[in-house]
Amino acid sequence: MRERLQDSVWYKTAPAAPETESLESDIDTEVCVIGAGYTGLSAGIHIAELGGDVVVVEAEEAGFGGSGRNSGHCTPTFHSFELEQFRRMIGEPFGSRMVQMQCDSANFLFELVRKYRIECDAIQSGYVEPAHSKKAFLAQEKKVAEYNALGKNTRLLNISETEELTGSPRYFGGWFHPEGGNLNPLAYCRGLVRTLMGLGGRIYTATPAVEITRVGSRWRVKTPKGQVMADKVICASGAYSAPSYWPGMEKTYVMLNIVGMATQPLPREMLERILPHKNTVLETRHDPASFRLDRDGRLVTSMMLEGRRGGDEGYTKELLTARFRWLLPQLTELRWEHYWHGRLDMQPRLFPRLFGLAPGVAAVNGYSGRGVATGTMMGKVLANWATGIPRDELAVPLEPLRNAPRLMKAAMRIMLPYLRFVDQRAAKRDGLNPPLY
Numbered sequence: 001m002r003e004r005l006q007d008s009v010w011y012k013t014a015p016a017a018p019e020t021e022s023l024e025s026d027i028d029t030e031v032c033v034i035g036a037g038y039t040g041l042s043a044g045i046h047i048a049e050l051g052g053d054v055v056v057v058e059a060e061e062a063g064f065g066g067s068g069r070n071s072g073h074c075t076p077t078f079h080s081f082e083l084e085q086f087r088r089m090i091g092e093p094f095g096s097r098m099v100q101m102q103c104d105s106a107n108f109l110f111e112l113v114r115k116y117r118i119e120c121d122a123i124q125s126g127y128v129e130p131a132h133s134k135k136a137f138l139a140q141e142k143k144v145a146e147y148n149a150l151g152k153n154t155r156l157l158n159i160s161e162t163e164e165l166t167g168s169p170r171y172f173g174g175w176f177h178p179e180g181g182n183l184n185p186l187a188y189c190r191g192l193v194r195t196l197m198g199l200g201g202r203i204y205t206a207t208p209a210v211e212i213t214r215v216g217s218r219w220r221v222k223t224p225k226g227q228v229m230a231d232k233v234i235c236a237s238g239a240y241s242a243p244s245y246w247p248g249m250e251k252t253y254v255m256l257n258i259v260g261m262a263t264q265p266l267p268r269e270m271l272e273r274i275l276p277h278k279n280t281v282l283e284t285r286h287d288p289a290s291f292r293l294d295r296d297g298r299l300v301t302s303m304m305l306e307g308r309r310g311g312d313e314g315y316t317k318e319l320l321t322a323r324f325r326w327l328l329p330q331l332t333e334l335r336w337e338h339y340w341h342g343r344l345d346m347q348p349r350l351f352p353r354l355f356g357l358a359p360g361v362a363a364v365n366g367y368s369g370r371g372v373a374t375g376t377m378m379g380k381v382l383a384n385w386a387t388g389i390p391r392d393e394l395a396v397p398l399e400p401l402r403n404a405p406r407l408m409k410a411a412m413r414i415m416l417p418y419l420r421f422v423d424q425r426a427a428k429r430d431g432l433n434p435p436l437y
């Protein structure tokens, strides 16, 4: 499968990357970060803000992983779990801390963007979660109660408000969260690089970490033409951790392929009716359509790859054309001009895990498709760890390395068509007949 970053719409619309070089010598630092996505760069920035010395090594270019090719939704929510359910699953005190962290993550990201004036078309216009069935709409009442109990100002949308915000007459109402938003993901990532460099952090691109070894109480991160000696190492290579530079790292998550797509810039008359306030949208379905507009009015979406869907470009474009024409009937002109692939790192609880690999070495993965705001926030958690905050005071528990369940990928493959059937049946029961997706 082609995984060229250049295929993504963001490669066309993001400002150029800051100039960087590859590592060709032996250097020393306090903290070495592996991977220049949101997690690694945010960790680097927050370490540098505290006066720490930090070096980031990146195998390709900053944003080469999910951070340069995602859809740019910043969503401070849990899609598949109620907050109470999630707290119970994790246990206290970490359950409540993680809920708070995730719920504050979009504000945290937009504050960072404002503080460092990162040019990335960031817009905190709100998140809309439209309900695909009456039952899904009823369940959203609990979301309002749970999130508002944390001081948020979310609300239910009736059918016409949902249509006004999304442009779609196909929903039974929805949930609105004003703290969500969207941005140009590659521009954001490159802006984080500039910020890191401005704070004195060093970054080396085209510099893969090939091995981490202990040297006394310190660590050596070996790269093809040099090495970084560090007191601490943060492994932030996400879904792109194979080939592995730490034994077993690639088994700690399940990798899923995902396809991103963007249309031509839509004509003005369509933009007046589709997402007129540039909200960010993710449906309540288990296999949801997500959509947003970019700066130039392109409709951007992504979906999990499954058989011909995502693998066969022509077929996938037809499928999405039918889906979006149904969702947004005013989309009379629709050309998918950008089509690219990426990977997701999945964890069963659909939330990242923090692994302590050895004293002084930590890794994180498992964003499960929610890494823009969450990755930025996790970078801060890692910076806290690296600068000596005790593990029982971190927002996320530091766990020993553990493999993701072996059958998780197969289970997801089996469950997805079933859940799609359930969603389809619910929509039909409520009088709708959406094209298969």
Ligand SMILES: Cc1cc2nc3c(=O)[nH]c(=O)nc-3n(C[C@H](O)[C@H](O)[C@H](O)COP(=O)(O)OP(=O)(O)OC[C@H]3O[C@@H](n4cnc5c(N)ncnc54)[C@H](O)[C@@H]3O)c2cc1C
Pocket: 034, 035, 036, 037, 038, 039, 040, 057, 058, 059, 060, 061, 062, 063, 064, 065, 066, 067, 068, 069, 070, 071, 072, 073, 074, 075, 207, 208, 209, 210, 236, 237, 238, 239, 240, 241, 242, 243, 245, 258, 259, 260, 302, 341, 342, 343, 344, 367, 368, 369, 370, 371, 372, 373, 374, 375
């Ligand atoms: C198509 C798509 C759409 C998505 N949409 C959304 C969305 O709308 N909202 C959302 O919140 N999330 C979304 N996601 C998920 C999100 O992009 C990721 O969760 C997030 O970018 C992960 O960030 P990260 O920093 O952990 O990892 P990454 O951004 O993947 O960065 C890891 C980096 O590590 C580097 N690396 C790997 N191995 C090495 C090595 N040995 N040495 C040095 N460097 C190495 C890689 O080259 C890469 O640059 C989407 C993902 C995809 C693919």
